[in-house]
Every structure is written in structure tokens, then in C-alpha cells.
Amino acid sequence: MTRLSKTRRPLVAVVDTTFSRFDMGRAALKELSAFDVRTVRVTVPGIKDLAVECKRQLDAGADIALALGMVGSADIDRQCAHEASLGIQMAKIATSKHIIEVFVHETEAQDAQDLALLFDDRTRKHARNAARLLLDPRWFVKRAGQGLRQGRQDVGGLTA
Amino acid sequence: MTRLSKTRRPLVAVVDTTFSRFDMGRAALKELSAFDVRTVRVTVPGIKDLAVECKRQLDAGADIALALGMVGSADIDRQCAHEASLGIQMAKIATSKHIIEVFVHETEAQDAQDLALLFDDRTRKHARNAARLLLDPRWFVKRAGQGLRQGRQDVGGLTA
Amino acid sequence: MTRLSKTRRPLVAVVDTTFSRFDMGRAALKELSAFDVRTVRVTVPGIKDLAVECKRQLDAGADIALALGMVGSADIDRQCAHEASLGIQMAKIATSKHIIEVFVHETEAQDAQDLALLFDDRTRKHARNAARLLLDPRWFVKRAGQGLRQGRQDVGGLTA
Amino acid sequence: MTRLSKTRRPLVAVVDTTFSRFDMGRAALKELSAFDVRTVRVTVPGIKDLAVECKRQLDAGADIALALGMVGSADIDRQCAHEASLGIQMAKIATSKHIIEVFVHETEAQDAQDLALLFDDRTRKHARNAARLLLDPRWFVKRAGQGLRQGRQDVGGLTA
Amino acid sequence: MTRLSKTRRPLVAVVDTTFSRFDMGRAALKELSAFDVRTVRVTVPGIKDLAVECKRQLDAGADIALALGMVGSADIDRQCAHEASLGIQMAKIATSKHIIEVFVHETEAQDAQDLALLFDDRTRKHARNAARLLLDPRWFVKRAGQGLRQGRQDVGGLTA
Numbered sequence: 001m002t003r004l005s006k007t008r009r010p011l012v013a014v015v016d017t018t019f020s021r022f023d024m025g026r027a028a029l030k031e032l033s034a035f036d037v038r039t040v041r042v043t044v045p046g047i048k049d050l051a052v053e054c055k056r057q058l059d060a061g062a063d064i065a066l067a068l069g070m071v072g073s074a075d076i077d078r079q080c081a082h083e084a085s086l087g088i089q090m091a092k093i094a095t096s097k098h099i100i101e102v103f104v105h106e107t108e109a110q111d112a113q114d115l116a117l118l119f120d121d122r123t124r125k126h127a128r129n130a131a132r133l134l135l136d137p138r139w140f141v142k143r144a145g146q147g148l149r150q151g152r153q154d155v156g157g158l159t160a
Numbered sequence: 161m162t163r164l165s166k167t168r169r170p171l172v173a174v175v176d177t178t179f180s181r182f183d184m185g186r187a188a189l190k191e192l193s194a195f196d197v198r199t200v201r202v203t204v205p206g207i208k209d210l211a212v213e214c215k216r217q218l219d220a221g222a223d224i225a226l227a228l229g230m231v232g233s234a235d236i237d238r239q240c241a242h243e244a245s246l247g248i249q250m251a252k253i254a255t256s257k258h259i260i261e262v263f264v265h266e267t268e269a270q271d272a273q274d275l276a277l278l279f280d281d282r283t284r285k286h287a288r289n290a291a292r293l294l295l296d297p298r299w300f301v302k303r304a305g306q307g308l309r310q311g312r313q314d315v316g317g318l319t320a
Numbered sequence: 321m322t323r324l325s326k327t328r329r330p331l332v333a334v335v336d337t338t339f340s341r342f343d344m345g346r347a348a349l350k351e352l353s354a355f356d357v358r359t360v361r362v363t364v365p366g367i368k369d370l371a372v373e374c375k376r377q378l379d380a381g382a383d384i385a386l387a388l389g390m391v392g393s394a395d396i397d398r399q400c401a402h403e404a405s406l407g408i409q410m411a412k413i414a415t416s417k418h419i420i421e422v423f424v425h426e427t428e429a430q431d432a433q434d435l436a437l438l439f440d441d442r443t444r445k446h447a448r449n450a451a452r453l454l455l456d457p458r459w460f461v462k463r464a465g466q467g468l469r470q471g472r473q474d475v476g477g478l479t480a
Numbered sequence: 481m482t483r484l485s486k487t488r489r490p491l492v493a494v495v496d497t498t499f500s501r502f503d504m505g506r507a508a509l510k511e512l513s514a515f516d517v518r519t520v521r522v523t524v525p526g527i528k529d530l531a532v533e534c535k536r537q538l539d540a541g542a543d544i545a546l547a548l549g550m551v552g553s554a555d556i557d558r559q560c561a562h563e564a565s566l567g568i569q570m571a572k573i574a575t576s577k578h579i580i581e582v583f584v585h586e587t588e589a590q591d592a593q594d595l596a597l598l599f600d601d602r603t604r605k606h607a608r609n610a611a612r613l614l615l616d617p618r619w620f621v622k623r624a625g626q627g628l629r630q631g632r633q634d635v636g637g638l639t640a
Numbered sequence: 641m642t643r644l645s646k647t648r649r650p651l652v653a654v655v656d657t658t659f660s661r662f663d664m665g666r667a668a669l670k671e672l673s674a675f676d677v678r679t680v681r682v683t684v685p686g687i688k689d690l691a692v693e694c695k696r697q698l699d700a701g702a703d704i705a706l707a708l709g710m711v712g713s714a715d716i717d718r719q720c721a722h723e724a725s726l727g728i729q730m731a732k733i734a735t736s737k738h739i740i741e742v743f744v745h746e747t748e749a750q751d752a753q754d755l756a757l758l759f760d761d762r763t764r765k766h767a768r769n770a771a772r773l774l775l776d777p778r779w780f781v782k783r784a785g786q787g788l789r790q791g792r793q794d795v796g797g798l799t800a
């Protein structure tokens with residue numbers, strides 16, 4: 001594909017947290033380097049800080065944001081994730097731009113290495129999606145209803 | 161019915177996902193082709209991306225949107241559906257336009273074929289409703305309180 | 321009471337659903353015919369469509385809206401009611417006008433006839449309240465803290 | 481304290497319900513009569529109507545609002561209270577003014593007399609707080625972290 | 641570090657409650673005195689009052705806010721915290737500024753002294769974060785994904 005001139009390249013905001021146990025922002029940036037997009041990276045303390053930071057970046061010119069966070073294993077953490085997620089919905093509606101929410105639950109994997117791989121895989125796949133939504137939105141239409149997954153195996157589609 | 165001139169035909173945005181295991185967008189478009197409406201189709205990754213995409217399409221001129229998604233069977237998926245649904249409420253209030261939410265739960269049917277039929281039936285009935293809200297809103301008034309269902313048998317009305 | 325001239329009569333939007341098993345809109349309109357108000361009636365598919373339709377009517381000039389819906393007996397229906405209700409709160413705050421939410425749970429009554437009576441009674445009492453909020457807001461102040469109920473017997477007030 | 485001239489006295493909106501079994505508005509007005517504030521009183525049917533009525537009063541010039549309501553003992557009532565409360569949060573953010581939420585749960589007391597006393601005490605203490613927020617906001621700073629309660633005994637502060 | 645001239649120093653709003661059993665505002669102010677920021681302190685009755693007060697301070701010129709509160713041990717208190725937290729999300733989105741939410745649950749510690757230490761530690765660490773977000777946002781990027789905690793030991797990062 002011919003590269004876009006630098007000024008026409010869309011801008012992806014990558015927002016992650018210090019709370020997470022994996023450097024999700026770094027994984028996202030690596031993946032995005034293969035795409036014809038510019039990036040800006042910001043890190044905030046925890047998942048409840050993601051929504052407003054995404055909004056700030058989108059207000060400042062980003063075309064899409066990745067909201068990258070880890071949901072802890074404590075009882076209260078699932079409620080925090082719910083609040084963070086609703087904040088992200090508010091930020092999307094306020095900006096009319098996409099924010100791709102990438103949450104990994106600390107309890108999703110069996111050991112530290114599995115967890116790291118899950119973080120890496122899910123973040124990269126969502127990062128690709130963010131770039132595609134800007135550069136090639138028809139990519140998704142062609143794959144509608146095919147049971148695509150991020151961080152897990154695709155499950156496939158059904159036919160009537 | 162006399163067809164409306166192309167410029168006067170209302171525009172229906174059909175928004176579905178790659179996460180879904182059924183091509184809901186295609187089913188909706190088929191159904192809408194029998195109505196005097198124009199359509200635009202967009203596909204996003206998952207159900208949490210539906211609300212803002214519907215808002216984007218409504219802001220860009222669509223008169224109504226169909227938000228088509230599958231709710232997965234994992235524990236966290238129901239919470240995601242709740243967040244997606246609240247985002248859709250926000251988008252409706254922000255645009256003052258209808259967004260018809262069509263969610264199918266992966267656990268609603270007993271096997272893959274039943275699930276596919278449920279997807280197809282519910283999507284088509286909701287698609288018809290979207291067209292009617294634009295073209296013939298009195299259709300609903302005539303059927304108020306009659307226990308109509310999408311994806312299931314109508315249950316009928318009560319009398320005092 | 322002297323009737324208001326037609327142009328000065330406030331406008332009540334009556335919004336109900338085809339999902340409901342009782343024609344709530346009709347019951348509301350009957351009750352409102354005894355009051356010095358104008359009415360407009362719209363029917364939408366389900367309870368999640370009520371909030372935005374109320375907002376549309378309020379934006380278009382209605383002074384108050386009645387959001388009339390039935391909550392189904394399925395497990396997911398209570399969550400839908402919650403989402404519908406939050407949408408209604410959003411619509412109220414966006415318009416600064418009252419929307420009287422009248423929800424009947426399909427499981428509230430023992431048989432079909434009881435349910436029909438409950439629908440009728442609750443809808444009518446709330447319809448009266450809507451008219452009074454516009455025509456005679458002091459009616460409520462005089463009855464503050466008296467344990468008034470719609471669809472059930474009043475429970476009465478306490479004294480310190 | 482020298483009384484403020486009438487025009488400089490801040491305005492407190494007292495909003496309560498007919499659903500409540502105690503005349504909370506009356507208790508609030510009694511308490512506020514000892515403060516250098518003007519008052520306006522409105523009564524609405526139930527707790528879900530409080531948020532928008534507070535917003536209407538704040539839009540019309542009130543400086544603060546008291547949202548006074550009783551949460552019933554039925555299962556669904558706690559969810560209603562949650563929705564009412566989120567509506568109140570929305571109204572605060574929309575107006576940038578305080579709304580003091582005073583909810584009494586019908587199940588909090590052992591008998592009718594205890595309940596009436598709880599209603600009275602909690603309402604009065606919150607009413608005082610509303611007046612103080614307008615007239616003497618430093619009052620709260622001096623008592624930060626002291627475990628103050630409304631409707632219960634203060635629990636006191638901790639030291640590091 | 642050279643001190644910023646007074647007029648260029650960013651403003652941190654410190655908002656806490658009288659409900660809390662620990663003077664969180666005082667702890668935050670102590671910590672912030674080591675940073676090149678100006679501060680304003682306000683105290684409100686309880687956690688549900690934090691969101692709008694933060695918004696008021698941010699509207700009036702503060703660059704960031706600390707929302708400091710204690711969540712009580714009663715059953716209803718967790719729901720209140722959820723509502724308070726959603727209000728804080730709304731306030732962030734409305735102002736496009738960060739509000740650092742610092743909630744301590746009364747049940748998190750085993751005795752009064754542990755609880756006081758937890759209050760102190762968590763509040764101070766979050767206060768530092770608030771200052772850093774204004775003065776040195778790159779501090780967080782350098783620590784992305786390192787499992788930082790406030791009020792608990794850092795848990796460390798994973799590697800893929």
C-alpha cells in the first residue's frame with residue numbers, strides 16, 4: 001500500500017495505566033508501527049482515569065483512542081471496571097469518536113506467563129482494529145458475524 | 161404503495177459487529193430492501209462499539225439506526241451488554257433519534273441452528289420495525305399493548 | 321373549573337409500547353380526557369425505546385410525557401427495565417421536563433385479570449398525576465408524605 | 481449573626497414526594513427557617529421524579545436543592561432508588577450546583593415511631609447542611625474527617 | 641527543580657468529606673506542599689457530593705481535583721460509592737479534566753490504626769499522582785504496566 005503523506009495520516013491515542021502489570025501501551029505502539037498512522041502515548045494511574053484522558057486526546061485531535069487497562073482480582077475491581085467502562089461510553093458519545101476498550105482481567109489466565117501472552121495478544125489485535133477503523137473500515141464489513149475474538153481463538157460464524 | 165422519490169427516502173444505518181457469530185447486518189439489509197428506505201452499513205468490532213458508531217451515522221444524516229450485536233456466553237459478557245446498552249441510551253438522547261437495539265444472547269438457543277434462526281428472525285423483525293418507525297409510525301399505535309415479540313412468538317394482549 | 325382556551329392547554333405526550341400486553345396508552349388517554357390538557361400519542365416497540373421518544377415529543381413541544389411500559393418476566397427483562405429507566409432519567413435532565421415512568425412488571429399479579437386491573441389502575445393514576453403536575457402542582461404539596469401509591473392502596477403517613 | 485438583606489439571601493429548593501410516608505418537606509422547611517435563606521417547596525409523586533424537579537428549580541434560580549425521598553420496602557424499590565440517585569448525579573453535573581440527597585429506607589427502623597424519628601432527624605441535619613453549604617462552607621472544612629452522620633450518631637474520627 | 645512562578649503554578653482542588661473518619665484533605669495538602677502547585681480545599685458532607693464540588697472547582701479554574709472519600713461499612717454504602725463514582729466519571733467528561741478518585745472502604749483494614757495508616761498512605765500517593773499529572777506526565781509513561789498501587793505494596797510487572 002502507498003504510504004499516506006505524514007500530514008494525512010490519522011492519529012491514534014494510546015492510553016494505558018501504571019496499575020496494569022503489563023506494558024500494554026508498548027505492545028500497542030509496536031503493533032501500530034506497521035500501520036500508516038501517527039501515534040501519541042499517555043499513561044494514567046488506573047482504569048478510571050482512562051475515559052477522560054481519551055477524551056482529552058480526542059479533543060486535542062486524535063482520531064481514535066485505545067483505552068488499555070488491567071482489571072485487578074479484588075472484589076471491588078470488577079465494579080471499578082464497570083464504572084471505567086461507562087465513563088468510556090460517555091467519552092465516546094461526547095466526542096463522536098471511537099475508543100477501543102481493551103481490558104484484561106488479572107484472573108483470566110492461569111499463571112504469569114499466560115497472562116502476559118494474553119495481554120500481548122489482546123492488545124495487539126485491538127490495536128490493529130483501531131488502525132483499520134481509520135484506514136480500512138470495509139475490512140470489518142467483510143468479516144461481519146464471523147465470531148472474531150481478541151485474546152482468544154476466533155469462534156467462527158453460523159449460517160441460517 | 162407508491163415508492164418515495166430517492167431523495168425523500170429516509171436513511172437507515174445498519175451497524176453490526178465482527179464478534180457476532182451471525183451476519184446480522186446482512187439479514188437486516190435483506191429485510192430493509194423491501195421497504196422504501198435507503199441504507200448505510202457499517203461493522204465494528206464488538207457491542208461496546210455500537211453506540212458511538214450509531215451516533216456517528218445519525219450525526220451524518222441517518223434517520224434511524226439498528227444496533228445489532230451478539231452477547232457472548234462468558235460471565236463478563238452480560239456486564240458488557242449492560243454497558244453497551246447504556247451507551248446506546250446515551251446516543252439516543254444525544255441525537256434525539258431512535259436506535260433499535262437488537263441483542264441476541266449466545267445462550268438463548270439450544271444448538272447452532274436454533275441460534276441462527278433466532279438471529280435471523282429477531283434481526284428481521286427489528287429491521288421492519290425500524291423502517292416502520294420512519295415510514296408508518298401509526299402502525300405501532302394500532303398494535304399498542306398487543307404483546308408483540310421479536311425473535312419469539314407474540315404473546316397477545318390482555319383486556320381489563 | 322373553567323376550561324382553559326385551547327391554545328393555553330398544556331400538551332401531554334403519551335408514549336407506550338407494542339411489547340406490553342395491555343393497551344396502556346388507551347387507558348392514559350381516557351383518563352386524561354377528563355383534564356384540561358391536549359394529548360399526543362405515540363407507540364414504540366419496547367421499553368428501551370421510550371426515553372428517546374419522550375425526548376422527541378418534549379423537544380417538539382409537549383410539556384410532560386408519560387412513559388408507559390411492561391417489564392417482561394424473563395431474567396434479562398429486569399436489566400432492560402433498568403437501562404430503560406436510566407435512559408428516561410437522561411431524557412428528563414436533557415429536557416428539564418417531567419417524564420412520568422409507569423412500568424408494570426408482568427410478574428406483579430397472580431392472573432391475567434389481576435394484571436389487567438393493575439395495568440389499568442396504575443396507568444390511570446399516573447396519568448392523573450401528569451395532568452396535575454401541569455395544572456395544579458400544589459395538589460402534591462398538600463399530600464406530601466402521605467404514602468400515596470399508584471396501582472396499590474395508599475399506605476398512609478407517619479407522624480413524629 | 482446579622483441577617484442578610486432579603487435579596488441577598490440564597491434560595492434553597494425543597495423537593496419531596498407524596499410516596500413518602502413522612503412529610504419530609506415540612507421538616508426541612510422548619511429547620512431552614514432558622515437560617516438566613518429563602519425557600520421554595522415543590523412536591524412530586526416519587527423518588528424518580530426528584531432529579532428533574534431539582535434541576536428545574538436550580539435552573540430557575542435556586543442555589544441548592546434538597547431531594548427528599550423514601551425508598552420503599554419492595555424488592556424493586558432499591559433499584560428505583562439507584563436510578564433516582566443516578567438521575568440526581570446527572571442533575572448536579574448539568575447545573576453545577578449541589579443537590580443534597582436525603583433518602584430514608586422504609587426498612588431502616590424497627591417500628592413506625594422509630595421511622596418517623598429517623599425521617600425527622602436525617603431530614604433536619606441534611607437541611608442544615610444545605611444552608612451551611614451556602615452560608616458558611618468553611619464549617620465543613622473544620623469538621624473534615626470527623627465521621628459526621630445524618631440520622632445516626634456521629635462515629636468520630638481516626639488519627640494516623 | 642526551579643520553582644514555577646506563582647502565576648504559572650497549576651491549581652489542585654482538594655475535596656473531601658465530613659462523613660469520612662480520617663482527615664483526608666489534610667493528608668493531601670501536606671503531600672502537595674512538596675510540589676510546585678497551588679491548592680484550594682473544600683469539604684462536603686459525603687461521597688455523593690464530591691463529583692459536583694469537583695466540577696465546580698474545575699469550572700472555577702482548578703486544573704485537577706482530588707475526590708477524597710470514605711465508603712462506609714453498611715450494605716447500602718457500596719451502592720452509594722458506585723453512584724458517587726459514576727458522578728465523578730460524568731464530571732470528568734463534562735470538564736475534560738482529571739479527577740483522581742480516592743476512596744477508602746471502612747472495611748479494608750483490621751483495626752482503627754491500620755485504617756488510619758491506609759487512609760494516609762493512599763491519600764498521599766494519589767495526591768502525588770495528581771501533582772505529577774500536571775507537572776510531569778511523562779513520569780507515568782516511564783512506569784506504565786509496572787503494577788503500581790496506592791495504599792498497598794506495588795505488585796510489579798510481567799514480561800511477555
